[in-house]
Amino acid sequence: MVSTEYERKIAARFATFDQDGNGYIDREDFNAATKALLAEFGTAARSDKGQALYIGAEAFWQGMAGIADRDGDQRITREEFVGGAVKRLRDNPDRFAEIARPFLDAALAIADGDGDAAATVDEVARALKALGAPETVATTAAGALDTDSDGRVTEPEIVSAFARYFTVPE
Numbered sequence: 001m002v003s004t005e006y007e008r009k010i011a012a013r014f015a016t017f018d019q020d021g022n023g024y025i026d027r028e029d030f031n032a033a034t035k036a037l038l039a040e041f042g043t044a045a046r047s048d049k050g051q052a053l054y055i056g057a058e059a060f061w062q063g064m065a066g067i068a069d070r071d072g073d074q075r076i077t078r079e080e081f082v083g084g085a086v087k088r089l090r091d092n093p094d095r096f097a098e099i100a101r102p103f104l105d106a107a108l109a110i111a112d113g114d115g116d117a118a119a120t121v122d123e124v125a126r127a128l129k130a131l132g133a134p135e136t137v138a139t140t141a142a143g144a145l146d147t148d149s150d151g152r153v154t155e156p157e158i159v160s161a162f163a164r165y166f167t168v169p170e
Contacts (some may be wrong), residue, residue: 010081016065019033027075034053036131037107068084070083108154111124124145124157144159
């Protein structure tokens with residue numbers, strides 16, 4: 001049962017990962033996110049960037065399952081997700097960002113159209129929309145990720161924001 005405001009905020013983040021809306025997070029949700037990003041940016045799954053994204057997604061899934069899949073069934077329920085965040089991530093938000101880093105790095109590389117190790121705000125918005133964010137949310141979030149207002153989003157900006165978003169303070 002979700003009881004505190006912190007737990008309610010974390011529970012709301014669950015849907016971000018439950019790509020197919022079936023009520024739990026599993027490896028297939030990470031594969032769906034990967035496929036959506038590859039399709040959006042016209043990147044072949046067998047390319048180096050495509051393979052890096054699949055490897056990053058698998059690492060992210062394994063890390064998240066290690067934190068939250070309490071019963072070992074290879075599915076994370078909403079309750080397990082909230083419990084994992086509350087018990088393991090609240091005091092160490094950087095831990096969550098670190099398990100996501102390989103996926104975030106690979107996603108940034110795919111979105112980065114000119115290969116300069118940063119994606120434009122528009123490219124980030126495209127990626128967020130591909131991952132299921134509504135257009136207005138994606139546009140607003142992408143703009144907020146550009147913390148130095150240079151029109152580009154870098155890996156440190158994404159990883160830091162990711163840690164803050166998914167490990168909201170109480």
